[in-house]
Amino acid sequence: MKTLLRSQELSCPSCITKIERSLKSLDGVSEATVHFTTGRIEVEHDPERAEPGALVEAIRSAGHNASVAAF
Amino acid sequence: MQYLLDLWRNPARRRLALTILSGALILISLVAEYGFGLAATAYPLMVAAALIAGSDVALRAWSSLRSRYISIESLVTIAAAGTLVIGEAWEAAAVTFLFLLGATLEARTMERTRRTLQGLLELAPMSAIVLRDGRQVKVSPREVARGETVIVKPGATIPVDGEVIDGRAAVDEHAVTGESLAVEKEAEAPVYAGTIAQNGLLRVRAEGVGADTTLARIIQRVEEAQEARVPVQRFIDRFARWYTPAVIGLSVAVGLFFGDARLALTLLVIGCPGALVIAAPVAVVAGIGRAAQHGILIKGGAYLERAGKISALTLDKTGTLTEGRPRLTDVVTLAPVPTVAGKAPALESEGAEWSMAQRDVLRWAAIAESGSEHPLARPIVAAAETLEVVPQAESVAFSTGRGITATYDGHVIGVGSSGLMDELGIEVAPEARSALERLRHTGRTAVLVVLDGLVLGVLGIADTLRPGAREAVEQLRRAGARRIEMLTGDNARAIAEAVGVDAVQAELLPDQKLEHIRELQRQGPVVAMVGDGINDAPALATADVGIAMGAAGSDVAIETAPVALMSDDLDLLPQAVRLSPMTLRIIRQNLALALLTVGTLLLGVLFGYVDMAGGMLIHQLSVLLVVINGLRLMRA
Numbered sequence: 001m002k003t004l005l006r007s008q009e010l011s012c013p014s015c016i017t018k019i020e021r022s023l024k025s026l027d028g029v030s031e032a033t034v035h036f037t038t039g040r041i042e043v044e045h046d047p048e049r050a051e052p053g054a055l056v057e058a059i060r061s062a063g064h065n066a067s068v069a070a071f
Numbered sequence: 072m073q074y075l076l077d078l079w080r081n082p083a084r085r086r087l088a089l090t091i092l093s094g095a096l097i098l099i100s101l102v103a104e105y106g107f108g109l110a111a112t113a114y115p116l117m118v119a120a121a122l123i124a125g126s127d128v129a130l131r132a133w134s135s136l137r138s139r140y141i142s143i144e145s146l147v148t149i150a151a152a153g154t155l156v157i158g159e160a161w162e163a164a165a166v167t168f169l170f171l172l173g174a175t176l177e178a179r180t181m182e183r184t185r186r187t188l189q190g191l192l193e194l195a196p197m198s199a200i201v202l203r204d205g206r207q208v209k210v211s212p213r214e215v216a217r218g219e220t221v222i223v224k225p226g227a228t229i230p231v232d233g234e235v236i237d238g239r240a241a242v243d244e245h246a247v248t249g250e251s252l253a254v255e256k257e258a259e260a261p262v263y264a265g266t267i268a269q270n271g272l273l274r275v276r277a278e279g280v281g282a283d284t285t286l287a288r289i290i291q292r293v294e295e296a297q298e299a300r301v302p303v304q305r306f307i308d309r310f311a312r313w314y315t316p317a318v319i320g321l322s323v324a325v326g327l328f329f330g331d332a333r334l335a336l337t338l339l340v341i342g343c344p345g346a347l348v349i350a351a352p353v354a355v356v357a358g359i360g361r362a363a364q365h366g367i368l369i370k371g372g373a374y375l376e377r378a379g380k381i382s383a384l385t386l387d388k389t390g391t392l393t394e395g396r397p398r399l400t401d402v403v404t405l406a407p408v409p410t411v412a413g414k415a416p417a418l419e420s421e422g423a424e425w426s427m428a429q430r431d432v433l434r435w436a437a438i439a440e441s442g443s444e445h446p447l448a449r450p451i452v453a454a455a456e457t458l459e460v461v462p463q464a465e466s467v468a469f470s471t472g473r474g475i476t477a478t479y480d481g482h483v484i485g486v487g488s489s490g491l492m493d494e495l496g497i498e499v500a501p502e503a504r505s506a507l508e509r510l511r512h513t514g515r516t517a518v519l520v521v522l523d524g525l526v527l528g529v530l531g532i533a534d535t536l537r538p539g540a541r542e543a544v545e546q547l548r549r550a551g552a553r554r555i556e557m558l559t560g561d562n563a564r565a566i567a568e569a570v571g572v573d574a575v576q577a578e579l580l581p582d583q584k585l586e587h588i589r590e591l592q593r594q595g596p597v598v599a600m601v602g603d604g605i606n607d608a609p610a611l612a613t614a615d616v617g618i619a620m621g622a623a624g625s626d627v628a629i630e631t632a633p634v635a636l637m638s639d640d641l642d643l644l645p646q647a648v649r650l651s652p653m654t655l656r657i658i659r660q661n662l663a664l665a666l667l668t669v670g671t672l673l674l675g676v677l678f679g680y681v682d683m684a685g686g687m688l689i690h691q692l693s694v695l696l697v698v699i700n701g702l703r704l705m706r707a
Contacts, residue, residue, distance in 0.1 A: 038294040071195035
């Protein structure tokens, strides 16, 4: 399943790798892409093992707030 | 305690709290320095301030180092740690505090640039009311299944793409088309997610849900465009990769050469590439976001860049400059008309489009055409229906390519070309022939109307110019398009004259249009083509900048055209073209500002005019200036 998250507060391009790594280290996440300019975060994951809330938590642990978006 | 824990877990607020805390400590320490018997606490307080502000910077430096990236935070951390070691607590505290403050402010202003899209995102529906087993259930718009019936209450945002089953409402579609005027919707009308039903209740059959809606596609396209890099940006990305290690190298070299650790550390701080790295993206995001707010989709910085350098512009006629729907434009009366039996003569109303005599000609023609599906029948019947109810003809006979004959109430009506008149054995007077000729000359399709062997008049039908077409062409010329041409499949020099284009390429087949674009490309650098997206697809794809009109709801246009105007409003075109040089100008200004700041500061440091804290302040100010300069585009 693909989940879209948005963060409005990415301020350094170097945070991207950090967030991607912490998402990918979650069990059940197969792919994670962070777009700096728009703050869009795309995650390909298995909702059984990693639910959307866990994704938000992983991004927060990397130092940024994000929320799940439908559009 | 719980509050503190929450504070710690929210990164943005944690940063803000750390900034305030370290700022307060710096102040107290500065005051303590001036005595009050507290002078001894000044130094430890300053160290504490440096450690508090530095902890966040160091943490971020560490995590980017772990992903093998030497970030700006690394430079600041090394510099702050170094100054602490050589006992300059004030410098260390000032640098880390200013850096943290700058980062906080920068995140806030960056957020404002991203907000150009926020308008669209805020329009995204939050919930949907679905009819399940006869009950109304409230669900997330993602959970609506295709084919389900969605209830849209007055004032609610439509949560899905679909078709109205029943109900009636004025729908504000500006999220999708950029058009501010509400559109009346009733059964069978298409509706889009993100549009707002202003009054009235709608029942909608869901056809597209979540990511499969026009709104989602628009948002996705805009974001992908904002993420795509302009060429100058790619250069800076490569540059930044080498720049940061180079600054470290330079500082070490200078430090060793002069044996001055303080100078080396100052260089480290001054060399931060902050403003340089965001100079271009901030402008691209603001420019593309601004365009999206107006209903112009631009698929990336590269197109935004090219749109400002258009050397030749070709406009498709039908559907682009004109409305693409023929309309009745002229009614020429030639003979007095007998009134239809049983119909009371209507009163001449003032300011009416047609006189009484013209109305009668129109009425007879409409009766004959009412049963016809011919493209020319529709505008005649539509014009008559705005005046009165048109009765059905009793019998109709078609004469292919010539016209139609019909009977009504004992009368024989004929509508068609002079060929039809020959067929019917009706003589066409010179007066009628010259009326036919005159209408044809001005680009109209002209037909004769006869009643019982008598030529009543001539009707002129034409595809009419969109309002504002002439002004749009004029503005495009002022925005820099040197040569403006019109491409058309038919012959329409009259339209070309009315619009004021430089040349007309008439009677072109689709692949001839494409060939013509290639020809123009040989003559000038950037050729733009404006079309309505479907029949012009090959030409749009060949042009350097393909611009699709009225793309709302048309997936093909949103997916393929590099620039898509969401509504049929021609005014958007010059706006799109003007936005481009503005964005480029702001990128250049930003780059100049960033380079100038770093250059001046470097010189200032080497000649001893700038110290570490002052340098950090100016550096952070330059970052903020770059972001604020980008924000100017949002008012464009």
